[in-house]
Amino acid sequence: MNLLLFTAADRLGEQRIRVTDYRLRHLRQVLGSQAGDELRVGEVGGLTGSGCVEIIDDEQAILTLNLDQPPPPKLPLCLVLALPRPKMLRRVLRTVAELGVGELHLIHSYRVEKSYWQTPALHADSVQRYLLEGLEQCRDTVLPRVECHRRFKPFVEDLLPGLIEGGQALLAHPGDYPPCPRQQREQTLLAIGPEGGFIPYEVEKLVAAGCAPVSLGARILRVENALTALLGRLF
Numbered sequence: 434m435n436l437l438l439f440t441a442a443d444r445l446g447e448q449r450i451r452v453t454d455y456r457l458r459h460l461r462q463v464l465g466s467q468a469g470d471e472l473r474v475g476e477v478g479g480l481t482g483s484g485c486v487e488i489i490d491d492e493q494a495i496l497t498l499n500l501d502q503p504p505p506p507k508l509p510l511c512l513v514l515a516l517p518r519p520k521m522l523r524r525v526l527r528t529v530a531e532l533g534v535g536e537l538h539l540i541h542s543y544r545v546e547k548s549y550w551q552t553p554a555l556h557a558d559s560v561q562r563y564l565l566e567g568l569e570q571c572r573d574t575v576l577p578r579v580e581c582h583r584r585f586k587p588f589v590e591d592l593l594p595g596l597i598e599g600g601q602a603l604l605a606h607p608g609d610y611p612p613c614p615r616q617q618r619e620q621t622l623l624a625i626g627p628e629g630g631f632i633p634y635e636v637e638k639l640v641a642a643g644c645a646p647v648s649l650g651a652r653i654l655r656v657e658n659a660l661t662a663l664l665g666r667l668f
């Protein structure tokens with residue numbers, strides 16, 4: 434945890450917060466925090482700055498705040514991702530928050546098992562928990578927006594064109610396609626397939642909606658690695 438995140442529920446007033454949960458355990462067990470120590474804090478959706486530990490014991494930590502810095506900017510990216518299996522989803526959500534993705538659309542696709550949509554990892558509070566872990570890692574405070582689309586065709590036909598409008602759209606697809614571009618500044622929509630890849634019909638639909646297929650080369654990467662490699666390359 435490189436940033437202790439808090440919300441209005443933790444506030445004791447303008448300048449003070451009180452934490453009691455996993456954050457208290459982290460302060461005590463990992464950081465060994467003591468009264469007088471300073472650490473990085475941030476308000477979810479707000480500013481970051483420093484927090485000075487006033488009191489810390491078995492039950493609570495009380496910190497005084499000095500919040501004066503905006504969180505780091507997000508990438509100019511809208512990510513469209515075929516829903517991964519639950520274990521991968523958790524990692525992907527952390528990575529999405531950590532790398533600065535502002536908007537994530539999880540979509541269905543032929544090779545996404547229907548049961549994946551039932552996973553507890555997709556419940557709003559779990560999604561938020563994984564995203565917060567990513568934010569705590571990278572010192573951001575702004576939760577990415579996450580939307581789920583359980584039907585491929587209506588998403589691609591009705592929503593995707595609006596998401597692409599005014600920017601470029603790329604479809605990461607292994608094969609003989611142009612290489613993924615580098616150092617992009619413009620608003621970009623990036624679609625990444627499921628572990629089994631998009632089927633030809635889906636590729637056709639995505640291309641018809643305006644996505645240009647791009648490749649990272651001959652190696653087929655796991656979704657989480659493809660995500661990191663693609664974002665590292667693009668921005």
Ligand code: SAH
Nearest residue numbers: 605606607625626629630648649653654659
């Ligand atoms: N089994 C599929 C690959 C799926 S990999 C196949 O053989 O085609 C999961 C997703 O990661 C892909 O849909 C793609 O979006 C992305 N990906 C993985 N490796 C890639 C590469 N070399 N180039 C572009 N995208 C890649």
